[in-house]
Amino acid sequence: MENILECKALRKAFPDCVALDSIDLSINKGKVVGLLGPNGSGKSTLIKLINGLMTPTGGDVLIDNMEPGIETKRIISYLPERTYLNDWMKVKDILTYFKDFYNDFDLIRAKDMMNKLSINENDRLKTMSKGTKEKVQLILVMSRDASLYLLDEPIGGVDPATRDYILDTIIGNYNENATVIIATHLISDVEKILDDVIFINKGKIELVSTVDDIREKENKSVDALFREVFKC
Amino acid sequence: MLKNLLKYEIKATARIFVPFYLFLIVFSIINRIFISMNTSAIDIPRSIALGIWGFTIIAIFVMTWIVVIQRFYKNLLSDEGYLSFTLPVKAHHHVISKALTSLMWILLNFIFAIIAIAIITLNSDTISMLKEGLSVFQEMISQTGTPVFVVSIQFIILAIVGILSNLFKIYTAIIIGNLSSKHKILLGLGTYIGFEIVEQTIFSFLLVGIGYFGDIFDPNFIMHPSYLVSSLLLLICISLISASIYFFLSNWLLNDKLDLE
Incomplete structure (x- = not known):
């Protein structure tokens, strides 16, 4: 099976700490992968390196056999853990913004989802609550027909009911060749949609496995295994 | 893509500059009217209006450089950078679009400042003075x-x-x-x-x-x-x-x- 993502001895060091230490990793096309680890384990750093928002200290990261650049940005749809919306825009402005820059953006799908979550297109992004902004961002990101979705804490700031809607949206909106990587520490919520899991801790990969293997061999849920591995 | 970047850069900054330009033009006209009214009864409002007018011109030029710095930092290096740098756009296109848009506003600042001064001062005397000055300059x-x-x-x-x-x-x-x-x-x-x-x-x-x-x-x-x-x-x-x-x-x-x- 072809890889959508490959990391070879990938390393990222900051002046006061090593965020990622020699990561080797490959992820197949068509999977929903949970990138799971406690706070500060290096999840976001890994995602930013894949995105090109950070430059590696050493090693390589390849997306569909390409180094991060314009071509990889075209096929990656990224949801950061923070609000990246231009606050002077209205919802309809950010929709055309995405349409203008991403050829794979499906405007009709996005408008449809905005309607379902009762987000008014004429609302200003500035006046929205944090949760609503997160919903807008998720809709924007999931309305693209990307090859790789990188979702950093997609359900962190929303209520449980919306969480279910978001997870349904994620599962309902990607085609079978696309890969979804979800970085989170809220494992029980996302567990049901994952194919594979990667446990990451202190910048190192602790475990790579399919969810089925964990259930069969360890006879545990991913959540229970996570609590065991990362016991404080 | 550079075209799209320019479009959004102009949109994002126009909402700051355009109101200032409108304000300046309106105040220039008010000043012109005040000056043309030849009575000492409005001395105080006249000087206040002229003060605001001068302050506006200075403010526009100072504000431009603040916008240059703030816009670059906010849109590229703070939270908004997470979107800007994941767009399928070359990094230097971001720089070029911001520089060209800023250049446009700086040149417009000068044009509007000249228009504002012209609205207040232009009459037959100043026009002939201007012509004279221009010919001296040409000769030099x-x-x-x-x-x-x-x-x-x-x-x-x-x-x-x-x-x-x-x-x-x-x-x-x-x-x-x-x-x-x-x-x-x-x-x-x-x-x-x-x-x-x-x-x-x-x-x-x-x-x-x-x-x-x-x-x-x-x-x-x-x-x-x-x-x-x-x-x-x-x-x-x-x-x-x-x-x-x-x-x-x-x-x-x-x-x-x-x-x-």
């Missing part, structure tokens, strides 16, 4: 043996290249400042001052050098007919070189050293 230039047209074009090019060079210099300083995790503003400011010192030093050496070798070549070289044209040309070249250095430096930093927190 033509005495040096160069066509006024050429020198004017050179001045305009020099101004544009100089503004661009300054913009790229500010951008580079902001990016370098952002490399520090704790003292972004201090490092940014320090970098900018450092750039200025290096530029001034090189420039002074160049002037001394030209003076020295010019004297050897011809003691009266300042009086040479091509002196004005060639010194402007030299200034344009220097500005072009510094603009290119800062542009490539900012581009390299954004491509190879970017670390959004």
